[in-house]
Amino acid sequence: MQARLYLVTYDISCPKRWRRVQKVIKGICQRSQLSVFVCRASAPRISRLEREMRRIMHHRDDRLMILDLGPAHVAAPQVKLMNPMTDIADLEAAIL
Secondary structure, eight states: OOOEEEEEEEEOSSHHHHHHHHHHHHTTEEEEETTEEEEEEOHHHHHHHHHHHHHHSOTTTOEEEEEEEEEHHHHGGGOOOSSOSSOGGGSOOBOO
16 A cells, blocks of 8 residues: 555644544654644555544534645655655655
């Protein structure tokens, strides 16, 4: 299964849910900004992440956005960061 690059961002209104969401996302993604993460993962892994977020989040109050940037080996060189967190191409793929 091919690794893809995803940008994951969220806005959670409750601090308790925010901590829970952050813990789950940090398990497979790397933080770029406060509520913005970059993931190198398979599509099924991202689907599992979405299911977990649906379980935790309140759909009226919270927001989650997952952007598929494409195959990791193609998308990573296209991502430009002013203050790089790390080389995106070196992110470990979470293809579980």
